[in-house]
Amino acid sequence: MSNLHQQLAELRRKIAAIEEAPPDPAPPRPPKPPVEQWLKGEVVTTSLGAHFESVRDWKNHQRHGNVYVSDLQDVPRDWLCAISGGELADVDPRRVAFLDTETTGLAGGSGTYAFLIGVGALDDHGFTLKQYFLRDYEDEPSQLTALSGDLERYDVLVTYNGRAYDQPLLETRFRMSRLRPPFARMAHLDLLFGARRLYKLQLDSCRLVHLENEILGVERIDDVPGALIPNLYFDYLRSGHAHQMAGIFEHNSFDILSLACLTGIIPRAFNAPLEVPLRRGAEMVGLARWLRGADRIDEAITLFRRGLNAGLKDELAYRTMWDCALLEKKRGGEQAALTLFTELTGAANPYRAGAFEELAKYFEHVEKNFTMALDCTEQALRLGPSAGLERRKLRLEKKSAVRRLL
Numbered sequence: 001m002s003n004l005h006q007q008l009a010e011l012r013r014k015i016a017a018i019e020e021a022p023p024d025p026a027p028p029r030p031p032k033p034p035v036e037q038w039l040k041g042e043v044v045t046t047s048l049g050a051h052f053e054s055v056r057d058w059k060n061h062q063r064h065g066n067v068y069v070s071d072l073q074d075v076p077r078d079w080l081c082a083i084s085g086g087e088l089a090d091v092d093p094r095r096v097a098f099l100d101t102e103t104t105g106l107a108g109g110s111g112t113y114a115f116l117i118g119v120g121a122l123d124d125h126g127f128t129l130k131q132y133f134l135r136d137y138e139d140e141p142s143q144l145t146a147l148s149g150d151l152e153r154y155d156v157l158v159t160y161n162g163r164a165y166d167q168p169l170l171e172t173r174f175r176m177s178r179l180r181p182p183f184a185r186m187a188h189l190d191l192l193f194g195a196r197r198l199y200k201l202q203l204d205s206c207r208l209v210h211l212e213n214e215i216l217g218v219e220r221i222d223d224v225p226g227a228l229i230p231n232l233y234f235d236y237l238r239s240g241h242a243h244q245m246a247g248i249f250e251h252n253s254f255d256i257l258s259l260a261c262l263t264g265i266i267p268r269a270f271n272a273p274l275e276v277p278l279r280r281g282a283e284m285v286g287l288a289r290w291l292r293g294a295d296r297i298d299e300a301i302t303l304f305r306r307g308l309n310a311g312l313k314d315e316l317a318y319r320t321m322w323d324c325a326l327l328e329k330k331r332g333g334e335q336a337a338l339t340l341f342t343e344l345t346g347a348a349n350p351y352r353a354g355a356f357e358e359l360a361k362y363f364e365h366v367e368k369n370f371t372m373a374l375d376c377t378e379q380a381l382r383l384g385p386s387a388g389l390e391r392r393k394l395r396l397e398k399k400s401a402v403r404r405l406l
Contacts, residue, residue, distance in 0.1 A: 032240030035135055039242055039249060043135075048177075049142035052133040056253055059126040065216030067261040069126045080156065080189055080267050088156060088187055094122050097154035097186075098263070100255045101166045102248055104230050113137060114166075114173055115233050116248060117147055120256040121154065127260060129253050133245070136237065141177045148174075148182040156187045160208045160259050163190040191259060194266045197290040201316060202282035212258040215265065224251045273299050281310030285320050292327065301327050318349040325358070338362060345379070353383035360392065370399045 036042070041054030060070035072093065080088035080096075102116040113134065120129040130150065132143045147170075151157075159166050167183055174181040196206050203214055212218045224232065224247040232244045269276045269287055273296075278284050288303035304324035312320060325340035337358075344355035360376035363369045374396040381389045 032135070033242075035133070035242040035245070037242070038246055039133075041131075041133075044142070044146060046142040046145045048145050049139060051139040051143040051146065052135050053146070054131045054133065054249060056129045056131075057126060058128075058257065062126065064257050064261050065212070065218035067216055067264065072122055072127065072260060072264045075264055075268065080263075088189065091156055095153070095155040096158055096263075097121050097151060097156070098158045098256050098260045099162060099166060100159065100252060100259065101169065102229050102233075102252050103169065104233060106165075110172060110176055112169060112172075113140065114170055116252055117143065117170070118252045118256045119147070119150060120253075120260055122260075127257065129256055131249055131252060133249075140173065141179065144170075144174055144177055144179055148179065151182045151186070154186065156189060157183060158189045158191060158259065158263055160195075160255070161190065161192045163188060163192075189263075191263055191266060194270070194290075195262065198266055198269060198283060198286045201286045202280050208255060208258060208262075211262060212254070216258060216261055218254070218258060220254060222247070223254070224248055226251070273303060278306075281307040281312045282316060283307075284310060285312065285316065288320075289323070292323070297327055297331050301331070301333075314349075318344065318351055322351040322354065325355075329358075334362075334366075353380045356380035356383065357389065357392075360396075364392075364396060364399075370396050374400055 034043075035052050039052070039054055040056075041052055043050050044053045058064070058069045060068070060073060062069050075093050080091050098120040100118050101114040102118075104113045104115060105111070115134040117132045118129055119132075120127060122128075132147055134140055134143055157167070167188065171181040171183065192206070195211060199206055199211060199215070203210060209220070209223075212220075229248055229251070232248060236242055236245055265276075269278070270290060273287050273291060276287075278287065284303045284307035288300045288307065291297075291300040291303065301324060304320055304327070308317060308320055308324070321340050321344055325337045325344070328334075328337035328340065341355040341358045341362075344351050345359065356376045356379045360373045360380065363373035363376060367373075374393065377389055377393050377396055381393065
């Protein structure tokens, strides 16, 4: 037993010696190569640290697709008035900031970082873009401090789906860094809503890159897919090699320049709808619906008719005839409305029963032709029975009977 005790005691001494011995130092991690090796820009120091910034310019004579940068200089001061519901009645275009972010994920929340923030704006010479980049997570307070300071010169923030994503995400990042978000004093225009109103009838998608291609004629070459961007950034954090970040910077810059160009088109379409050279019938109809919502009836009717003349698919054509007829009736264009309602009764479509009912109302209350009104009502009933039509039929049968007795 004594031998066993000696062996155990010796084992305990060895264990204690191992536990007390300092661990072998880990091999030092090689320093990350400076991002300037791959990216144009410089490290910027602020009161809260440092981060990387890149600046890019497009001169007035340069084009982005079919839009010259100089076109953005000519927009009127009320260019954002109508699309913002009248909130932005007098805005200097040079006081507008166009913002987009690239993030570590799409879920949002406190675990998602905006590792690249781009802000573009007009100036006397063209369009300038500044991009704020996190070389590592510890750069975030410095990045946000610089962003907040630069945004002080702007009154309006323009984004694309930024009201739902970019701005809330950035507000979270500011609060996580114990900084005050700079957005409360700025008016915010999210162009996604105007784009949907204008283009959703024509285009399969209203994603920014799709509008960029269809409306601006921009064809991206070797663009980084958005779904890959978070993983590419994580690869950079692990390796320190920023060569793949160049494609993300380019992706972000295209998004922001396209956003600015579309902002020059979409508000103009609403402010001066009859002067904008729209090419597609569905665009005209989309703009007409937008104007109808603002109670600009005369302009809406003009664009509905232009859309019909430009050619529409059957389903959209029938809906447009119906919408136009109702507006003509509302503004007192009785004969124009009757012509459209009559056209709608001549072919199978979802508005045929409604058109027969509208004709029945006209014949009953204006022409006092109860026989024709009853015939139209019966036609409508065959297409779509309803209690209201049944009551109308009974009333017209009584009126017709009385007329025959006189």
